[in-house]
Amino acid sequence: xxxxxxxxxxxxxxxxxxxxxxxxxxxxxxxxxxxxxxxxxxxxxxxxxxxxxxxxxxxxxxxxxxxxxxxxxxxxxxxxxxxxxxxxxxxxxxxxxxxxxxxxxxxxxxxxxxxxxxxxxxxxxxxxxxxxxxxxxxxxxxxxxxxxxxxxxxxxxxxxxxxxxxxxxxxxxxxxxxxxxxxxxxxxxxxxxxxxxxxxxxxxxxxxxxxxxxxxxxxxxxxxxxxxxxxxxxxxxxxxxxxxxxxxxxxxxxxxxxxxxxxxxxxxxxxxxxxxxxxxxxxxxxxxxxxxxxxxxxxxxxxxxxxxxxxxxxxxxxxxxxxxxxxxxxxxxxxxxxxxxxxxxxxxxxxxxxxxxxxxxxxxxxxxxxxxxxxxxxxxxxxxxxxxxxxxxxxxxxxxxxxxxxxxxxxxxxxxxxxxxxxxxxxxxxxxxxxxxxxxxxxxxxxxxxxxxxxxxxxxxxxxxxxxxxxxxxxxxxxxxxxxxxxxxxxxxxxxxxxxxxxxxxxxxxxxxxxxxxxxxxxxxxxxxxxxxxxx
Amino acid sequence: xxxxxxxxxxxxxxxxxxxxxxxxxxxxxxxxxxxxxxxxxxxxxxxxxxxxxxxxxxxxxxxxxxxxxxxxxxxxxxxxxxxxxxxxxxxxxxxxxxxxxxxxxxxxxxxxxxxxxxxxxxxxxxxxxxxxxxxxxxxxxxxxxxxxxxxxxxxxxxxxxxxxxxxxxxxxxxxxxxxxxxxxxxxxxxxxxxxxxxxxxxxxxxxxxxxxxxxxxxxxxxxxxxxxxxxxxxxxxxxxxxxxxxxxxxxxxxxxxxxxxxxxxxxxxxxxxxxxx
Numbered sequence: 001x002x003x004x005x006x007x008x009x010x011x012x013x014x015x016x017x018x019x020x021x022x023x024x025x026x027x028x029x030x031x032x033x034x035x036x037x038x039x040x041x042x043x044x045x046x047x048x049x050x051x052x053x054x055x056x057x058x059x060x061x062x063x064x065x066x067x068x069x070x071x072x073x074x075x076x077x078x079x080x081x082x083x084x085x086x087x088x089x090x091x092x093x094x095x096x097x098x099x100x101x102x103x104x105x106x107x108x109x110x111x112x113x114x115x116x117x118x119x120x121x122x123x124x125x126x127x128x129x130x131x132x133x134x135x136x137x138x139x140x141x142x143x144x145x146x147x148x149x150x151x152x153x154x155x156x157x158x159x160x161x162x163x164x165x166x167x168x169x170x171x172x173x174x175x176x177x178x179x180x181x182x183x184x185x186x187x188x189x190x191x192x193x194x195x196x197x198x199x200x201x202x203x204x205x206x207x208x209x210x211x212x213x214x215x216x217x218x219x220x221x222x223x224x225x226x227x228x229x230x231x232x233x234x235x236x237x238x239x240x241x242x243x244x245x246x247x248x249x250x251x252x253x254x255x256x257x258x259x260x261x262x263x264x265x266x267x268x269x270x271x272x273x274x275x276x277x278x279x280x281x282x283x284x285x286x287x288x289x290x291x292x293x294x295x296x297x298x299x300x301x302x303x304x305x306x307x308x309x310x311x312x313x314x315x316x317x318x319x320x321x322x323x324x325x326x327x328x329x330x331x332x333x334x335x336x337x338x339x340x341x342x343x344x345x346x347x348x349x350x351x352x353x354x355x356x357x358x359x360x361x362x363x364x365x366x367x368x369x370x371x372x373x374x375x376x377x378x379x380x381x382x383x384x385x386x387x388x389x390x391x392x393x394x395x396x397x398x399x400x401x402x403x404x405x406x407x408x409x410x411x412x413x414x415x416x417x418x419x420x421x422x423x424x425x426x427x428x429x430x431x432x433x434x435x436x437x438x439x440x441x442x443x444x445x446x447x448x449x450x451x452x453x454x455x456x457x458x459x460x461x462x463x464x465x466x467x468x469x470x471x472x473x474x475x476x477x478x479x480x481x482x483x484x485x486x487x488x489x490x491x492x493x494x495x496x497x498x499x500x501x502x503x504x505x506x507x508x509x510x511x512x513x514x515x516x517x518x519x520x521x522x523x524x525x526x527x528x529x530x531x532x533x534x535x536x
Numbered sequence: 537x538x539x540x541x542x543x544x545x546x547x548x549x550x551x552x553x554x555x556x557x558x559x560x561x562x563x564x565x566x567x568x569x570x571x572x573x574x575x576x577x578x579x580x581x582x583x584x585x586x587x588x589x590x591x592x593x594x595x596x597x598x599x600x601x602x603x604x605x606x607x608x609x610x611x612x613x614x615x616x617x618x619x620x621x622x623x624x625x626x627x628x629x630x631x632x633x634x635x636x637x638x639x640x641x642x643x644x645x646x647x648x649x650x651x652x653x654x655x656x657x658x659x660x661x662x663x664x665x666x667x668x669x670x671x672x673x674x675x676x677x678x679x680x681x682x683x684x685x686x687x688x689x690x691x692x693x694x695x696x697x698x699x700x701x702x703x704x705x706x707x708x709x710x711x712x713x714x715x716x717x718x719x720x721x722x723x724x725x726x727x728x729x730x731x732x733x734x735x736x737x738x739x740x741x742x743x744x745x746x747x748x749x750x751x752x753x754x755x756x757x758x759x760x761x762x763x764x765x766x767x768x769x770x771x772x773x774x775x776x777x778x779x780x781x782x783x784x785x786x787x788x789x790x791x792x793x794x795x796x797x798x799x800x801x802x803x804x805x806x807x808x809x810x811x812x813x
Contacts, residue, residue, distance in 0.1 A: 083634075174641070269638060373634070376633075377637075388636055388641075394638070394640075
């Protein structure tokens, strides 16, 4: 028996959803890594791309992101069900692509690895510096020791495990609790920190900062005149403006940060209004614009203004190369806190990105579980992953599995700090895979799935899906090629990392075919599910 | 996976028979399920040929189209697992696993593989534009008051709570009031207006939409009389009973919460937004 092919959306007695597009806007900011400069941009990209203008680069990144927003808003309007990229890629290209790209690489490798790094960064660049600086400002050695503990293996793992338990509990309770905590806790704290950071940086000057830096370096490093020592390591130069580096940085900011406001896609089916192209597109743009104009540009511009280009250049050099030697890591967070000696102000500046790691983990669990749910419903993963819990009536099994995977990576990464850069390279290289697969799906969808495309409102925007897919594909190809071929962006993968990525692909490939064969023995033809015919 | 919700292609009598079969299969396992919606009104009019004919011929979903799209059932939350067992193992219904996994706390969706109609199962509470509670099992067991459908008063409330009411729901209400008298107490074949008034006396938003819907009903009824789809006598019967309901609603003392909300009025949203599944 077959059902008529038709639209993906069901017209039925309705349902009241707990989460709206306004929540999707906040989720998008969380998923785009708020305070990205704290986490990743500085010192690495200051070092790799001297002369890049951060403001212009952020605007370039946001402009490129519009293509990704159009791509995902189109898919949302056509297929507003949970499962996101897994559904888009399986229905647009091939189920094997979606299984490898989304289940094998994203759920079991990239996402848990990335969130491990994000939580670690939140601890190392937020919690630890605050405790350390509060201790330095108040002469409290216990606080300094606590800051050092937090940044160590045991501290990182303990804090991450605590975050994981809380994030799992919130998700099991239901998406409304995730939404409420983000709306009433994270969002206000982000705004507070965004304002305070910018205010601190714009209210200082390079000469004023020199005094502060020397003062704190004396306490933390036991050395005097550290400011001059640091900038002299790079010859006290301020790099000249460089257009090419600015463009490179813009593409990286786009693909790494502002693109990601779309990553509510895995749970589109739970968001009110996610079947509306215009509403989704606005939510994505608003998230990207908030990220760019409130959480990135003021902070990054203030950083250059308050600390001075020479110091920023020198600190970037020290952060990556380690010269001169310092007992503390001069990251964005700790350097910002050095502009004040008021502990309360330090807390307000730090709290936004201290909690961001936890809230990102919350949504990563949501996304990972919805991908597993979609795979289970399609019959390529065990049925248990889509069985609602009797007690909680949320996909608890998929959530618990997602949490377990994260916990394994927490242990692997935090207790082997010397392997951190190895895991980081795996995460960075598998990062573009998700958008890569979905952009290909977008390019070919009007031809590979005519029934869904032609019956959706997106078909009236001729070429939108294909063109936005092409732009997103080009950006991701640039990043991958850049890692190999562009000297400033060289990011060698290494043999072991390559083997890990290949191994996950092979295991995924083997599982897909083995499980499909197992399902066939039970009378379930997995291939039929992708043609929108319910399996008999 | 999608299940296109188009009008059901089996005759209404067969749909009703299969629906009652599901309710009885549940009863055999001591599981309570009750039919709701337009089909429930059709079921309750089973001995009134005039009402059944009207519900099928007034064009609920458009002239010439089959009148019903699905089966709506309601049960108790405490029997959630047993309901799933009855429907999946006992009746071999196919679950919509995506919806059930995500919205399973308030809704289960199934598909009848043989007769090809979708089935929505709700639990104790209808949460649409307004909220209607049916009580917990086994205490305030409102679902036990009638079988295989809800009570007539609950059917009326189910329609009256709709903020953007449409023609098919108004037709259902016309049929309901044509086929059943009103009463000030719970009786099997009368609409308990006192209960309806009691529910609305504690929820200003629900009251507001209900009163508006009764006004829409009168407008549509008058139009049907003009078009010859209803006789003047039929309409006199319906409008008399609607007036009796409005009188009971008006007479019911309102709670302090109702009065407080009434002061705010429509300046703040008074209903919940319902979207497609």
